[in-house]
Amino acid sequence: VHPLRAAEEGRAMDTDRSLAQVGAGLGIAPEKLKKCKELCFNEEFSIPYFRFKHDVEHVEKGTVVFLGQKPEFMRGFPKIRRLMTLSAGLGRHFKDRVIAEEKMNGYNVRIAMVAGSLVAVTRGGLVCPYTTENIRHRLASNAFFPDNPGLMLCGEVVGLMNPYQTKSYPEEKEFGFFVFDIRDRLSGKPLPLADKEAMLRKYGLQGVKNLGTFPVNDSKKLLALVRRLGDDGREGVVLKDASMSQQAKYTANQSTNSDLEYAFTFFSDYGQPFFYRRLVREAFQAYEAGLNDEQLEKEAAALGRSILLPMVRTIRAIASGKEVTEDFELRVPSMDFGDAFLEHMEHLGVRVSVQKITEDADGIVLRVKRHYPSTNDKTRAYLAGEFCQE
Amino acid sequence: VHPLRAAEEGRAMDTDRSLAQVGAGLGIAPEKLKKCKELCFNEEFSIPYFRFKHDVEHVEKGTVVFLGQKPEFMRGFPKIRRLMTLSAGLGRHFKDRVIAEEKMNGYNVRIAMVAGSLVAVTRGGLVCPYTTENIRHRLASNAFFPDNPGLMLCGEVVGLMNPYQTKSYPEEKEFGFFVFDIRDRLSGKPLPLADKEAMLRKYGLQGVKNLGTFPVNDSKKLLALVRRLGDDGREGVVLKDASMSQQAKYTANQSTNSDLEYAFTFFSDYGQPFFYRRLVREAFQAYEAGLNDEQLEKEAAALGRSILLPMVRTIRAIASGKEVTEDFELRVPSMDFGDAFLEHMEHLGVRVSVQKITEDADGIVLRVKRHYPSTNDKTRAYLAGEFCQE
Numbered sequence: 001v002h003p004l005r006a007a008e009e010g011r012a013m014d015t016d017r018s019l020a021q022v023g024a025g026l027g028i029a030p031e032k033l034k035k036c037k038e039l040c041f042n043e044e045f046s047i048p049y050f051r052f053k054h055d056v057e058h059v060e061k062g063t064v065v066f067l068g069q070k071p072e073f074m075r076g077f078p079k080i081r082r083l084m085t086l087s088a089g090l091g092r093h094f095k096d097r098v099i100a101e102e103k104m105n106g107y108n109v110r111i112a113m114v115a116g117s118l119v120a121v122t123r124g125g126l127v128c129p130y131t132t133e134n135i136r137h138r139l140a141s142n143a144f145f146p147d148n149p150g151l152m153l154c155g156e157v158v159g160l161m162n163p164y165q166t167k168s169y170p171e172e173k174e175f176g177f178f179v180f181d182i183r184d185r186l187s188g189k190p191l192p193l194a195d196k197e198a199m200l201r202k203y204g205l206q207g208v209k210n211l212g213t214f215p216v217n218d219s220k221k222l223l224a225l226v227r228r229l230g231d232d233g234r235e236g237v238v239l240k241d242a243s244m245s246q247q248a249k250y251t252a253n254q255s256t257n258s259d260l261e262y263a264f265t266f267f268s269d270y271g272q273p274f275f276y277r278r279l280v281r282e283a284f285q286a287y288e289a290g291l292n293d294e295q296l297e298k299e300a301a302a303l304g305r306s307i308l309l310p311m312v313r314t315i316r317a318i319a320s321g322k323e324v325t326e327d328f329e330l331r332v333p334s335m336d337f338g339d340a341f342l343e344h345m346e347h348l349g350v351r352v353s354v355q356k357i358t359e360d361a362d363g364i365v366l367r368v369k370r371h372y373p374s375t376n377d378k379t380r381a382y383l384a385g386e387f388c389q390e
Numbered sequence: 391v392h393p394l395r396a397a398e399e400g401r402a403m404d405t406d407r408s409l410a411q412v413g414a415g416l417g418i419a420p421e422k423l424k425k426c427k428e429l430c431f432n433e434e435f436s437i438p439y440f441r442f443k444h445d446v447e448h449v450e451k452g453t454v455v456f457l458g459q460k461p462e463f464m465r466g467f468p469k470i471r472r473l474m475t476l477s478a479g480l481g482r483h484f485k486d487r488v489i490a491e492e493k494m495n496g497y498n499v500r501i502a503m504v505a506g507s508l509v510a511v512t513r514g515g516l517v518c519p520y521t522t523e524n525i526r527h528r529l530a531s532n533a534f535f536p537d538n539p540g541l542m543l544c545g546e547v548v549g550l551m552n553p554y555q556t557k558s559y560p561e562e563k564e565f566g567f568f569v570f571d572i573r574d575r576l577s578g579k580p581l582p583l584a585d586k587e588a589m590l591r592k593y594g595l596q597g598v599k600n601l602g603t604f605p606v607n608d609s610k611k612l613l614a615l616v617r618r619l620g621d622d623g624r625e626g627v628v629l630k631d632a633s634m635s636q637q638a639k640y641t642a643n644q645s646t647n648s649d650l651e652y653a654f655t656f657f658s659d660y661g662q663p664f665f666y667r668r669l670v671r672e673a674f675q676a677y678e679a680g681l682n683d684e685q686l687e688k689e690a691a692a693l694g695r696s697i698l699l700p701m702v703r704t705i706r707a708i709a710s711g712k713e714v715t716e717d718f719e720l721r722v723p724s725m726d727f728g729d730a731f732l733e734h735m736e737h738l739g740v741r742v743s744v745q746k747i748t749e750d751a752d753g754i755v756l757r758v759k760r761h762y763p764s765t766n767d768k769t770r771a772y773l774a775g776e777f778c779q780e
Binding site: 081082083084085087088089090091092093248264267268272273275276277279280281282283284286287291296297299300301302303304305307308309311312314315316319382383384385386387388390 | 473479483674692698699705774775776
């Protein structure tokens with residue numbers, strides 16, 4: 001038995017007592033809770049917690065309940081749906097005007113103060129020790145949390161130094177956190193946009209860019225803006241109602257191509273829906289942008305390059321005896337922390353290995369390789385003449 | 391109750407008696423058979439038959455057993471596996487040399503004489519009344535069948551006038567049948583290549599092209615041949631051992647692009663694996679062909695065009711109020727036959743409607759539209775601003 005598993009079993013008995021309290025807090029019958037929660041422990045963050053692996057009635061997947069003296073809640077971040085066509089979509093889902101905020105390409109985290117410490121939770125509802133550690137460095141002394149114990153910051157972590165997604169932004173190359181929502185921890189309800197912006201200003205917190213307000217009957221300007229963002233290597237927008245009663249996302253084809261290029265490098269480790277959805281998405285944008293034949297040719301060529309070139313590079317690398325991996329860096333406070341965190345990643349099914357350890361004034365930097373066994377194995381097999389597994 | 395269903399139920403009792411005979415013929419316990427067969431009837435071809443919906447032990451999916459006075463068998467056509475890399479694949483699966491036959495892009499049928507009449511069965515093991523009718527026109531008087539009642543012709547139907555696949559070949563624009571294998575109906579065993587070719591010559595039957603014999607250690611010539619076939623709008627090759635103990639298929643990227651272009655027109659009606667496999671396939675060929683940067687750009691652009699342009703065309707057409715359909719023509723001996731056949735197609739889940747009926751000296755030509763509800767509905771929904779169903 002894995003030591004973590006043993007600890008879980010021992011402590012599950014105690015935590016079962018909390019189910020009634022948790023159910024009361026969220027308005028769900030405790031029996032319903034039992035089936036859908038997963039009990040998690042985290043060496044770094046000592047309070048055990050439930051995470052919701054699926055939606056349960058009105059409670060979103062990713063909701064977390066910390067089981068301290070009394071339960072502490074962090075509601076899941078709701079799914080923001082995607083528009084395929086702006087021209088009809090704006091008027092269909094929004095009244096009069098929408099505010100466009102930049103959608104950044106990183107990973108979604110929620111941050112709150114739990115039992116006196118900041119904790120960062122990923123979209124799926126797992127405490128991320130790495131993000132928690134880095135966020136504490138930045139925000140531990142911010143008065144937002146003591147002043148607003150019932151609120152959480154929802155935002156995007158971007159930059160090259162994280163284990164999930166490595167896209168650098170000029171404004172934050174290594175590790176940046178940009179707030180997009182401030183929400184009530186228990187109800188999940190977001191602050192209206194103006195209140196959120198006032199709050200961010202008051203506490204000196206970094207928010208995602210507000211790109212302006214657009215009338216719903218003029219989608220052209222918005223589409224042009226999104227495509228300019230794409231040209232600048234940025235992802236797209238989240239469209240919001242000022243009251244936060246409606247949200248929608250829309251992204252640039254150039255960003256979709258970057259995703260494709262990245263994922264096709266590991267073509268057998270990504271799901272087929274990942275690829276398919278993006279191909280369809282690009283066609284709707286190419287249509288709506290009203291591209292002429294020549295522009296359409298260019299758009300098609302860019303798409304084709306994002307598919308074919310990364311796969312050919314992968315095949316060439318593996319043919320020459322190399323392993324195709326994803327390389328990234330992590331900044332950790334100690335080697336013990338680094339080891340524990342990488343073990344946590346392996347526990348989550350991510351295969352990683354440390355390539356290089358360097359120290360600088362700010363601490364330790366680990367150069368980490370993420371392994372993609374399926375892509376490497378399959379490519380080797382095909383190069384060795386094995387039949388296609390169709 | 392559908393009249394066909396009622397007939398099936400009435401006649402299933404009788405046919406159950408045949409199970410022991412069928413099992414004996416194929417070497418399978420009758421109980422095993424019961425679960426995996428589907429009893430089919432066909433208004434046009436009056437003998438009821440079992441078809442194997444799945445592999446059962448050594449008996450392939452698609453195997454058909456006609457239940458006349460005594461059972462008559464047509465074993466399923468075996469799956470021919472695909473090579474992703476010729477250079478290693480040839481030597482791995484073949485000895486010394488391979489014979490390359492052209493792989494044509496149509497649909498696979500098996501033809502045999504059953505109870506005194508020719509019958510054409512599709513890959514899945516369904517009698518196709520349309521193909522049967524057309525094949526009878528061509529082959530009914532051929533001495534092959536009376537001379538060889540235990541054999542079946544396995545071949546590709548190509549051309550524009552069929553309900554399954556519409557690709558025209560210069561040598562057969564409307565309806566052509568090209569034999570690739572001659573097999574024993576009961577064992578499924580193929581004749582060695584030389585015997586097959588002698589047989590085709592003897593009976594004046596049209597076979598797929600033999601493109602030559604290639605040493606297994608010289609894959610370059612073969613790859614160049616396949617890519618030339620692609621340039622000519624043709625699909626690729628089936629590689630065979632002279633004794634027919636091994637087979638493999640390999641196709642040109644240009645042909646893969648045609649498939650993609652066709653399928654992306656109906657992007658929501660084709661399965662995601664259909665798209666994904668083809669993208670991966672193209673990368674292996676681009677790698678193996680040793681394309682330089684410029685050639686790779688061209689290959690990528692062609693791929694991108696095959697994805698983006700058909701989807702944009704579809705979206706434009708639907709945005710302008712049209713329905714995106716597949717149009718094809720069928721030549722039928724009578725309107726009764728045409729109606730019955732289209733009903734048969736609907737029964738198989740294919741939505742069709744007749745657009746135009748014309749008569750010429752050879753009979754009746756139906757202009758048929760095949761409908762693709764999923765692509766049309768989804769595109770309309772996205773154009774109306776509905777959120778993406780991800």
